[in-house]
Amino acid sequence: MKVPELSKWKRDSDLIGLLFFAQLIDELLFDYTIDTYKVPALNSNSICYELLHAIYEVESGYLEQGAIAPILEELQYSLQKDPVIKEILGRHYEEYIISLNTRDPFPATKTKIEYLKNRIEKEYFQTCKTLLKKTISGQKEKEKINRLTRVFVTELINMGYSPRYIYFENLRFFFKGPFPEKIDSLKAIDKYFECFNGKEKEWNIIFWGNRNFGFISKFIEKIDVEICKTVPSLAFRDKVDEFLKEDPPFLICLIVRNVKALDAIRAREIAENKLLIVDSLVKYHVHRHDLGWKDEVLCYTTDERYYTVCKRPIPPAMKRPDRPTEKLSKLVDETFSAIATEMLAEDSLKRLLRALRLHNIALKAGSPENQILDFWSAIEILLPPSKEGKSRIEQIADSMTPFIAGGYAAKLAADLYKSVKVTGEETMKKLKKIRIGDNEVDKCMALFSIKKNEKLREELYKLFEWHPLLKNRIYFLVSKFNSTKTIANTLNAHRQRVSWQIMRIYRTRNLIIHSGKTLPYLDILVENLHSYLDRVFDLICIKATRSSHPLSIDEIVLEIKLEQKSHIKMLERMGDLECTEENYKRLLFGN
Numbered sequence: 065m066k067v068p069e070l071s072k073w074k075r076d077s078d079l080i081g082l083l084f085f086a087q088l089i090d091e092l093l094f095d096y097t098i099d100t101y102k103v104p105a106l107n108s109n110s111i112c113y114e115l116l117h118a119i120y121e122v123e124s125g126y127l128e129q130g131a132i133a134p135i136l137e138e139l140q141y142s143l144q145k146d147p148v149i150k151e152i153l154g155r156h157y158e159e160y161i162i163s164l165n166t167r168d169p170f171p172a173t174k175t176k177i178e179y180l181k182n183r184i185e186k187e188y189f190q191t192c193k194t195l196l197k198k199t200i201s202g203q204k205e206k207e208k209i210n211r212l213t214r215v216f217v218t219e220l221i222n223m224g225y226s227p228r229y230i231y232f233e234n235l236r237f238f239f240k241g242p243f244p245e246k247i248d249s250l251k252a253i254d255k256y257f258e259c260f261n262g263k264e265k266e267w268n269i270i271f272w273g274n275r276n277f278g279f280i281s282k283f284i285e286k287i288d289v290e291i292c293k294t295v296p297s298l299a300f301r302d303k304v305d306e307f308l309k310e311d312p313p314f315l316i317c318l319i320v321r322n323v324k325a326l327d328a329i330r331a332r333e334i335a336e337n338k339l340l341i342v343d344s345l346v347k348y349h350v351h352r353h354d355l356g357w358k359d360e361v362l363c364y365t366t367d368e369r370y371y372t373v374c375k376r377p378i379p380p381a382m383k384r385p386d387r388p389t390e391k392l393s394k395l396v397d398e399t400f401s402a403i404a405t406e407m408l409a410e411d412s413l414k415r416l417l418r419a420l421r422l423h424n425i426a427l428k429a430g431s432p433e434n435q436i437l438d439f440w441s442a443i444e445i446l447l448p449p450s451k452e453g454k455s456r457i458e459q460i461a462d463s464m465t466p467f468i469a470g471g472y473a474a475k476l477a478a479d480l481y482k483s484v485k486v487t488g489e490e491t492m493k494k495l496k497k498i499r500i501g502d503n504e505v506d507k508c509m510a511l512f513s514i515k516k517n518e519k520l521r522e523e524l525y526k527l528f529e530w531h532p533l534l535k536n537r538i539y540f541l542v543s544k545f546n547s548t549k550t551i552a553n554t555l556n557a558h559r560q561r562v563s564w565q566i567m568r569i570y571r572t573r574n575l576i577i578h579s580g581k582t583l584p585y586l587d588i589l590v591e592n593l594h595s596y597l598d599r600v601f602d603l604i605c606i607k608a609t610r611s612s613h614p615l616s617i618d619e620i621v622l623e624i625k626l627e628q629k630s631h632i633k634m635l636e637r638m639g640d641l642e643c644t645e646e647n648y649k650r651l652l653f654g655n
Contacts, residue, residue: 068239069240072247073248075530080203082253084200084209084532085196085209085213093228095378096385098475103214103218106218107218108142108149108184108188109219110219110222115136119170126578128455130455131567134564141560143160148191148192153183160176192215192219193216196213206536217230223260223326224325226377228377229328230260237255264326266322266323268364269320269332270362271319271361273317273357274354276346278291284318287341291316298364300371307360329363329377335361359375361373379435380591380594381590398605408616408617409617412615416601419443433582436586439597440569440573443460446604446617447460448618461566462625463625464596466627466628467603468596468599473551473652477506478505484508494523494524495507498511509545509652511538524538545643545652546642548639549635551652552636569589627655634654
C-alpha cells in the first residue's frame with residue numbers, strides 16, 4: 065500500500081470516500097500487492113456465468129456433476145456479500161439465496177442460475193456505478209465501498225479492459241496526470257467513469273522484429289501482419305522518435321492493423337498473440353532459430369488521435385515480490401540445508417527437487433497457460449494421491465488449504481508493517497510504544513488484536529485521516545482478529561475461499577489441457593497458484609530443518625493438517641475470549 069499523492073486533492077473531508085475508492089483501485093491492481101488485497105478473479109456476475117458454463121459441460125459429458133457443488137456454494141457466499149445483487153433483486157434477494165441448494169435436482173439448479181443471469185446481466189455494471197456514487201458521497205460505509213470497488217474493477221476486466229490500463233488510468237486521473245487539474249468535488253467520479261465507456265477503438269500496432277521474419281514474409285501477410293521496409297508516415301512521429309530509432313537486431317517493421325480493443329494494452333496483447341502463433345508454427349519446422357521482437361511496441365488508433373509506446377507487461381508468474389538480494393546467500397543456504405538434511409526421506413527429497421525444477425520452468429514460460437500447467441504439476445508432485453474416497457482435487461484442496469491458512473495473521477501483519485513503515489517516523493515512534501513482541505510484525509499483530517491498544521490505534525487513525533485505506537485496514541484487521549470467535553471465523557472463511565480458488569485453478573488447468581480454451585482471469589489464477597506453491601515450499605523446508613526425526617513430505621502435510629484442526633478446535637473450546645498481551649500469539653497461531 066502506497067502513501068497517496070495528494071497534490072491534486074482539495075483537503076475537503078467530503079472527499080475522503082472518493083480518495084478511499086481511488087486508493088483501493090491502486091492497491092487492487094498493483095503488481096506486487098499480496099493476494100488477499102488483489103482484485104478478485106470473479107464477482108457474482110462472472111461466477112454465475114462460470115456456473116452456467118460448468119452446467120453445460122456436465123450436460124455435454126465433459127465434467128462430473130460433483131464439480132457444480134463448490135461453484136454453487138461460492139456463488140451463495142458471493143451473493144450474500146454483494147450490494148449490487150441485493151439492489152437488483154430487491155425484495156426477492158434473501159429468498160433467492162435461500163432457494164439455492166446443492167441438493168436440488170440438476171434441472172432446478174440450472175433454472176435458478178439462468179433466472180439470475182437474465183435478471184442481472186444488463187443491470188449489474190450500471191447498478192454498481194450508481195451504488196458507488198451514492199456510497200462514496202455518504203462517506204461512512206467503507207466496507208460497502210470496498211465491496212463495490214472490487215465488483216467494479218473485476219467487471220471492467222471481464223468486459224475486456226486490461227488491468228494494467230485500469231491501473232494507469234486510475235493513477236493518471238486521481239494522482240499524477242494533468243487532467244483533471246484538481247479533485248475538488250464528488251463530481252470527479254462521473255468524469256472517471258467516462259474513462260471506461262465500453263467503446264472499442266481500432267488500433268494499429270507496430271513491432272520491431274528480427275531478420276528471421278524476412279524468411280516468412282509471404283506467409284505472414286496471410287494472417288494480416290504486414291512487413292514494411294519503412295515506418296509509415298505518422299502525424300505524431302516526432303513524439304515517438306526514440307521508439308523509431310534503429311535498434312539491431314530488431315530492424316524489420318511489422319504492423320498489425322485494425323485490432324479492435326478497449327485499450328492499447330489489450331490491443332497489444334491481441335496483436336502479439338498473432339506473432340506467437342507464427343512463432344509456434346516456425347518452431348515446429350525450425351528448432352534452433354527464434355523469431356524475436358522488441359519488448360516495446362507502438363500502439364495507435366487508426367485515426368491517430370491516441371498513441372502510446374507499450375512495454376511488455378510483467379508475466380503473472382513474476383508478480384511476486386523478490387527477497388532482498390543482500391539476504392540471498394542466507395536464504396539459499398537455508399533452503400539448501402532443508403534439501404540436504406538427512407531428516408527428509410529420500411523419495412520426498414526427489415519430489416521436492418522435481419517440484420523446484422518445475423517452479424523454475426514456470427517462471428521462464430512465455431505464456432500464462434504454460435505457467436499454470438507447470439505450477440500445477442509441481443503441486444501434483446508434492447501432494448500425491450491418497451487412497452481416500454475423495455476426488456483428486458478434493459484431496460489437493462484439503463492438503464493445501466492448511467498450508468495457506470496457517471500463517472494468515474502473520475502475513476497480513478507483515479503487509480501492515482510495510483504500509484505503516486513508509487508513512488514516516490512519527491508513525492514508527494507510535495508503533496514502538498507497543499512493548500511486547502519479538503519484532504515489528506509481532507508488534508503489528510499486537511496492535512490490531514489486543515483491546516488494550518485501542519488508544520494507540522486512535523492516535524494512528526488521526527494521523528491517517530488523509531490515508532483512509534490504511535486507516536480502514538487497521539479497522540478491518542481489528543474486526544477479524546480481536547477474539548477467539550473472530551479469529552476462528554476469519555481462518556475458516558479464508559480456508560474456504562482458498563479451497564474454492566484451488567478448485568477453480570484445477571478446472572482451468574483441465575480446460576487448457578482438454579480443449580485449449582483460456583479465460584479472461586487466467587493471470588489472476590497464475591498469481592494465486594504461485595503464491596500457494598511458494599507457501600507449500602516454505603513450510604516443507606521449515607519443517608524439514610526443524611525436525612528432530614526423519615520424516616516425509618506426506619508426514620509434513622499430515623502434521624500441518626493436524627496443527628490447523630487443533631488450532632480451530634482450541635479457539636472453539638475457549639468460547640468468545642478477547643486477545644490480551646498474554647494470549648494473543650497463542651490465539652493467532654494455536655501454539
